[in-house]
Amino acid sequence: AQSVTQPDARVTVSEGASLQLRCKYSYSGTPYLFWYVQYPRQGLQLLLKYYSGDPVVQGVNGFEAEFSKSNSSFHLRKASVHWSDSAVYFCVLSLTGGYKVVFGSGTRLLVSP
Amino acid sequence: NSKVIQTPRYLVKGQGQKAKMRCIPEKGHPVVFWYQQNKNNEFKFLINFQNQEVLQQIDMTEKRFSAECPSNSPCSLEIQSSEAGDSALYLCASSLGTGENTLYFGAGTRLSVL
Numbered sequence: 098a099q100s101v102t103q104p105d106a107r108v109t110v111s112e113g114a115s116l117q118l119r120c121k122y123s124y125s126g127t128p129y130l131f132w133y134v135q136y137p138r139q140g141l142q143l144l145l146k147y148y149s150g151d152p153v154v155q156g157v158n159g160f161e162a163e164f165s166k167s168n169s170s171f172h173l174r175k176a177s178v179h180w181s182d183s184a185v186y187f188c189v190l191s192l193t194g195g196y197k198v199v200f201g202s203g204t205r206l207l208v209s210p
Numbered sequence: 211n212s213k214v215i216q217t218p219r220y221l222v223k224g225q226g227q228k229a230k231m232r233c234i235p236e237k238g239h240p241v242v243f244w245y246q247q248n249k250n251n252e253f254k255f256l257i258n259f260q261n262q263e264v265l266q267q268i269d270m271t272e273k274r275f276s277a278e279c280p281s282n283s284p285c286s287l288e289i290q291s292s293e294a295g296d297s298a299l300y301l302c303a304s305s306l307g308t309g310e311n312t313l314y315f316g317a318g319t320r321l322s323v324l
Contacts, residue, residue, distance in 0.1 A: 129309075129311065131312065131313075133315070138317075138320070139317050139318070140214075140216075140301055140315035140316050140317040140318045141301065141303075141313075141315040142315070143312065143313075143314065146312055148309065185251065187251075189313075191311045191312075191313075196241065196243070196258055196265060196266070196305075196307070196311055197255075198243075198255070198311070198313065200252075200253040202251060202252070203251040
């Protein structure tokens with residue numbers, strides 16, 4: 098069965114520090130992978146997506162992610178976080194040949210001053 | 211920023227009451243999805259449409275939930291008889307329905323059933 102695992106429920110980093118949020122997926126087909134961010138009382142906003150090509154994809158607000166087929170991973174990174182990055186981040190897998198989407202459990206990021 | 215518009219943002223209902231929420235998908239997106247997000251950040255797929263036709267829906271949706279996406283009108287999701295367990299954030303998303311199926315979400319309707 099397909100799955101997305103975000104092993105860290107909560108991550109706390111200091112403002113200005115670098116960030117990595119982990120995501121592992123399980124899927125035998127070609128994965129389409131996304132990172133979304135959810136701010137309080139908001140919907141999900143797309144940060145970036147990967148479906149082919151360069152395994153490092155750039156997103157909005159300085160975020161990037163690296164796809165690794167060998168590790169079945171799609172980790173999100175940012176070189177220097179800002180307090181406004183505090184939110185919940187979701188890794189999402191879209192399956193080929195249909196409209197099924199699998200959500201990770203989310204990682205709550207807190208950026209401390 | 212997403213151009214999916216959901217109304218109302220907040221909905222408060224008593225148990226047994228009807229709850230109706232609406233969604234205007236992004237222009238040009240023929241596929242619309244409804245998800246329920248609970249307080250534990252678990253997402254439950256409810257139903258999706260391609261243009262006005264239902265593609266997939268879960269059993270829960272078939273019983274107390276109804277949804278439609280009429281042409282030239284907002285899509286809607288209605289709960290006929292609300293239960294406390296329906297309290298959640300209801301998210302509408304739309305997509306082009308091609309290739310990687312990127313979903314664009316609205317801000318959601320937060321339903322509280324008292």
